[in-house]
Amino acid sequence: MQLIWFKQDLRIHDHAALWQAHQAGSCIALVVLSPEQWKLHNDADIKIDFYLRQLQQLKIALQQKNIPLIILTIPLWKDIPNKLLSLCQHHNIQAIHANIELGVNELKRDAQIQNLLEKNNIRFELYHDRTISPVGSIRNKSELPYQVFGAFKKQCYEKLSISLPQCYPTIEVQNAIPQHKDFAKEVPIFSDIYPDSEEKVISENTQNLWQIGEHHAWELLDEFIANQVEHYHTERDFPNLNSTSKLAAYLNIGILSIRQCLQALFRHSHGYMEFENNGQQIWLDELLWREFYQHILFDYPRVSKNLPFKLDTQRIVWRNAPEDLHAWQQGQTGIPIVDAGMRQLLATGWMHNRVRMICAMFLSKNLLIDWRLGEAWFMQHLIDGDLAANNGGWQWCASTGTDAAPYFRIFNPVSQSQKFDENGDYIRLWIPEISHLDAKQIHEPYAKNPQLKLDYPKPIVDLKSSRMRAIEAFKHLS
Numbered sequence: 001m002q003l004i005w006f007k008q009d010l011r012i013h014d015h016a017a018l019w020q021a022h023q024a025g026s027c028i029a030l031v032v033l034s035p036e037q038w039k040l041h042n043d044a045d046i047k048i049d050f051y052l053r054q055l056q057q058l059k060i061a062l063q064q065k066n067i068p069l070i071i072l073t074i075p076l077w078k079d080i081p082n083k084l085l086s087l088c089q090h091h092n093i094q095a096i097h098a099n100i101e102l103g104v105n106e107l108k109r110d111a112q113i114q115n116l117l118e119k120n121n122i123r124f125e126l127y128h129d130r131t132i133s134p135v136g137s138i139r140n141k142s143e144l145p146y147q148v149f150g151a152f153k154k155q156c157y158e159k160l161s162i163s164l165p166q167c168y169p170t171i172e173v174q175n176a177i178p179q180h181k182d183f184a185k186e187v188p189i190f191s192d193i194y195p196d197s198e199e200k201v202i203s204e205n206t207q208n209l210w211q212i213g214e215h216h217a218w219e220l221l222d223e224f225i226a227n228q229v230e231h232y233h234t235e236r237d238f239p240n241l242n243s244t245s246k247l248a249a250y251l252n253i254g255i256l257s258i259r260q261c262l263q264a265l266f267r268h269s270h271g272y273m274e275f276e277n278n279g280q281q282i283w284l285d286e287l288l289w290r291e292f293y294q295h296i297l298f299d300y301p302r303v304s305k306n307l308p309f310k311l312d313t314q315r316i317v318w319r320n321a322p323e324d325l326h327a328w329q330q331g332q333t334g335i336p337i338v339d340a341g342m343r344q345l346l347a348t349g350w351m352h353n354r355v356r357m358i359c360a361m362f363l364s365k366n367l368l369i370d371w372r373l374g375e376a377w378f379m380q381h382l383i384d385g386d387l388a389a390n391n392g393g394w395q396w397c398a399s400t401g402t403d404a405a406p407y408f409r410i411f412n413p414v415s416q417s418q419k420f421d422e423n424g425d426y427i428r429l430w431i432p433e434i435s436h437l438d439a440k441q442i443h444e445p446y447a448k449n450p451q452l453k454l455d456y457p458k459p460i461v462d463l464k465s466s467r468m469r470a471i472e473a474f475k476h477l478s
């Protein structure tokens with residue numbers, strides 16, 4: 001008997017480990033729920049809820065293939081190896097098949113499992129599935145990993161122009177497996193696994209924003225490729241336009257695969273990398289940013305241990321300013337574009353990429369607060385929270401990472417707001433207190449009239465002097 005272990009890859013189509021397990025013989029599926037570990041990793045409630053909802057769909061989809069699903073709850077990963085071993089012995093498993101996960105704790109956990117299973121003559125087969133190219137395979141002429149996106153992207157383009165990765169075939173229905181009590185467990189809902197949680201249960205309205213199911217993800221992808229991707233290069237930076245794919249949440253828990261995205265993107269060129277428009281190319285570049293940060297996480301594991309990529313930036317003296325941090329978290333900084341973004345995050349579990357950059361730079365530069373506090377807050381609230389992309393995004397904005405923004409190029413959030421939300425529509429959506437202000441005033445309500453009476457805070461920091469303070473803090477590093 002083969003065991004297919006689902007992790008951040010909750011789908012039955014185009015799935016490396018499922019395909020291989022199925023080729024090897026009759027399969028049972030496994031998922032491990034680790035509520036305490038997820039919290040240690042700052043996974044957002046909305047993301048966990050999304051995961052559990054998708055798991056219900058996966059269980060049904062597997063049933064239709066006659067593959068029963070075992071659901072184990074093992075709060076912390078350190079306890080997984082022994083529990084997996086007894087499960088394998090109980091069900092007479094010859095091999096566990098799983099896709100590789102790239103975080104340090106994940107790799108350590110899987111190495112321990114491998115070690116224990118091998119001693120007991122059970123194979124543990126791991127497959128590359130999450131990235132376009134296997135991690136560790138994109139190297140420069142000196143066989144070293146790339147540290148700069150441009151050069152990394154060039155090599156990816158070269159590889160993709162030779163051939164695009166193909167999707168795995170759909171697996172067939174297997175012969176039914178005799179019933180067992182381990183197969184009977186229902187997928188829990190969020191409040192089952194966090195009964196004491198003081199957090200609110202995710203509302204139905206929020207859940208409706210993020211519908212689950214592979215078919216739903218394909219519909220979103222098809223719709224985006226058919227109608228939006230050609231405008232992506234000109235529209236993607238404007239947060240009031242619904243012009244990005246919103247697929248990160250689906251990619252990150254694996255409802256959708258990266259290969260499916262590439263195949264959809266190049267559908268009209270019969271699976272060859274030929275661009276019909278600029279939007280297509282820029283969207284591919286975004287998928288490659290995702291790829292880049294996954295490879296960085298693998299090659300430089302320190303980034304997942306709370307260390308900056310650029311080690312000299314450890315010397316920066318960050319401000320200890322809990323009140324400012326709280327104002328930023330709650331969307332009460334008095335800088336409308338920042339507050340709009342932070343409120344969008346709290347309300348929907350998602351924030352537009354341009355605004356993520358503005359909010360992250362504001363925290364790490366204007367407020368000079370440690371980027372790691374912002375990274376954790378984003379992770380605790382994003383439905384698409386992903387260690388590699390979140391860390392990469394934060395370190396880029398804080399000028400501590402690969403390819404990072406030079407420390408002296410600090411976004412002015414007001415100019416960004418005037419440029420990318422010219423009429424203030426995005427701000428109006430999220431900050432009703434100032435929605436009556438006109439397009440000139442809304443970006444900095446108190447600029448012309450500091451005495452204006454509004455139910456909205458004044459800026460908690462002066463943008464000019466705080467910019468200079470950040471430059472000073474970074475300047476001394478070099």
Ligand SMILES: Cc1cc2nc3c(=O)[nH]c(=O)nc-3n(C[C@H](O)[C@H](O)[C@H](O)COP(=O)(O)OP(=O)(O)OC[C@H]3O[C@@H](n4cnc5c(N)ncnc54)[C@H](O)[C@@H]3O)c2cc1C
Nearest residue numbers: 244245246247248286287290353360384385386389390393
């Ligand atoms: C401070 C900060 C934190 C971020 N945290 C995350 C995170 O936790 N998880 C996450 O998936 N992305 C993160 N991003 C990247 C980006 O903001 C999101 O991927 C994007 O906004 C998701 O929306 P979308 O699916 O509509 O993207 P689209 O614009 O449609 O892009 C397509 C896909 O490309 C990938 N992508 C796009 N931009 C980036 C990028 N800059 N870095 C890595 N991958 C990218 C995503 O998988 C995305 O779904 C972060 C960016 C910043 C600046």
